[in-house]
Amino acid sequence: MLGLCFVTMMVAVDQTVVGTALPTIVAELNGFELYAWVATSYLLTSVITVPIFGRLGDYYGRRKFVIASIIVFTGASVLCGMSQSMFQLVLARALQGVGGGMLVGTAFACIPDLFPDSHVRLRWQVLLSAAFGIANAVGPSLGGFLTQYAGWRSVFFVNVPIGSLSLWFVWRHLPLIRQMQAGKIRLDWPGALLVALGLGSLQLFVELLPAHGLGAPMLLLCLFSVVTVLALIWWEKRCPEPLLPFEMFRNRSLAALFMLSLLVGFVMFAILFYVPLLLQGGFGLNPQDAGLLITPLVVCITVGSITNARLVTRIPSPNYMLYAGLLLMILSCLGIVFMHQDTAIWLMVLYMIMGGLGLGFVMPNLTVFAQETAGRSHLGIATALLQSVRMIGGMLGTAIVGTLVTHYYIGGVRAAASGSQAAAWFKTLEDPQVLVNLSVQHDFLQQMQHAGMNGAALLEAARQSLVGAVHSGVALALLVAIIAFIWVRRVPPVRLSRGVKPSAPVGE
Known part of the structure; x- marks a missing residue:
């Protein structure tokens, strides 16, 4: 124990x-x-x-x-x-x-x-x-x-x-305790592969959807995930050791x-x-x-x-x-x-x-x-x-x-930076590292000050977003x-x- x-x-x-x-x-x-x-x-x-x-x-x-x-x-x-x-x-x-x-x-x-x-x-x-x-x-x-x-x-x-x-x-x-007699066991490697493909493709779909939209590649990825899950169900019902x-x-x-x-x-x-x-x-x-x-x-x-x-x-x-x-x-x-x-x-x-x-x-x-x-x-x-x-x-x-x-x-930062000179700094603001890393934050504020802009206000807007x-x-x-x-x-x-x-x- x-x-x-x-x-x-x-x-x-x-x-x-x-x-x-x-x-x-x-x-x-x-x-x-x-x-x-x-x-x-x-x-x-x-x-x-x-x-x-x-x-x-x-x-x-x-x-x-x-x-x-x-x-x-x-x-x-x-x-x-x-x-x-x-x-x-x-x-x-x-x-x-x-x-x-x-x-x-x-x-x-x-x-x-x-x-x-x-x-x-x-x-x-x-x-x-x-x-x-x-x-x-x-x-x-x-x-x-x-x-x-x-x-x-x-x-x-x-x-x-x-x-x-x-x-x-x-x-x-820790003692060795077996709940079942070990005979000849066939591991369900196809089932493991189907689980990996089904869940992995579903995860990719969820992660990539906002950036790429519901276009043909994303629809194909979603279809692949669904087909893989159906294949998994079909296989597991027929596998002797699922x-x-x-x-x-x-x-x-x-x-x-x-x-x-x-x-x-x-x-x-x-x-x-x-x-x-x-x-x-x-x-x-x-x-x-x-x-x-x-x-x-x-x-x-x-x-x-x-x-x-x-x-x-x-x-x-x-x-x-x-x-x-x-x-x-x-x-x-x-x-x-x-x-x-x-x-x-x-x-x-x-x-x-x-x-x-x-x-x-x-x-x-x-x-x-x-x-x-x-x-x-x-x-x-x-x-x-x-x-x-x-x-x-x-x-x-x-x-x-x-x-x-x-x-x-990212939507909130874009809204705060749009229509102003701050749009040029969007790439820096869209990564929240500027809100967490003090050295990056300090460099950003200095650069904004040299550009004659209010960096603190932009950081506050990013925090609120x-x-x-x-x-x-x-x-x-x-x-x-x-x-x-x-x-x-x-x-x-x-x-x-x-x-x-x-x-x-x-x-x-």
Whole structure:
């Protein structure tokens, strides 16, 4: 459990420090058009690898895959820190996503292997939640501190000591447990390829649509994505060992939980990656202060998880916790939409707390409910699919919200610069690095002063455009959270069982 706690800390620290450092990374590497790709490249490769290794873990045991995933994730983190361009960073993040997908598909499914009784499992998951909370507590502040004083590259190198510790504990102490006898297994590589092509083309379509319009190339890309998804469904229904076992989607409870996981992933990643941009680029906070403001959001995910573990077994229906969590997420998104530079700090913190508690009430229950519904033989793949679907939601959330933010920001800057001599400076203003990078900002103001123009007014107009753009993106996340709240009605009542279910594991 200590080894798994360090694994959890590594993933959590990476998510939180990258979100805080991302505006500065984009400002230095000069690639705002690839802002969303730093997140979505990671999520895309994770989505493909999670179900593959979730299924392999059921057959071969999860220990060797957890060890391999730690090595890949840590090595890719070093490559991220050594990147010299946004394109290199995106590629390194994609490799990191492979390691992250292996981790999510195997490490988190080790918990029900070790503790089959769901009540006992909920108590032990508090330890995992505590590790997650420690990482989340220090992650945003650490990301802001390191970015400001040691450079953004250091936020990726933080994973090296954590990865080394987790590798030592897992290598020494994690037992090999198999849920199914390993016979001759044929991996569904065509299914993995179709998932990659379908999701990758959909992501490209969402990202490129605002810049290229709905012309013939974009229509062809959209058609290719639709055909690939249909081919995936056709293939998975006929494959003897499918990557995505569609019989699980015919289970009413599992299907409803998968859909909720998709919607929650959309909202969570949209907030995690664009609220730091709002605070730094829109409100002018430095990375350290922005990290401190984000900290209540991620810390309260853990507080919510621990509170949920105490409450969910004592209330008449565990489903009530889903309603409570999603209501808090709705209120948080609503607060962020109306948050401006003059909003009181305590109110900003309150919005972050509500969002964190909401996620803490929802995410653990989705996992435990899915594990209860799926049974022992499908435990690994059910856990992996739930995480995969959440990552797909996160990928769509960052891509679609990123598209909205880019579109509205550039539109706002053009409106502010049109009809004046400032139009010549549009190329500088359209990249928000001028709002985040102090040296670029200083050079811009000096150049505007030499030209006899009011650079401060233009920067303020750009800031207002960015604030409005992020508000529009979070408003979309708010709509998705409302849909998720309504969707909870489709989840059948869940009863948390006591004792160990049949089909005992084999192995050590």
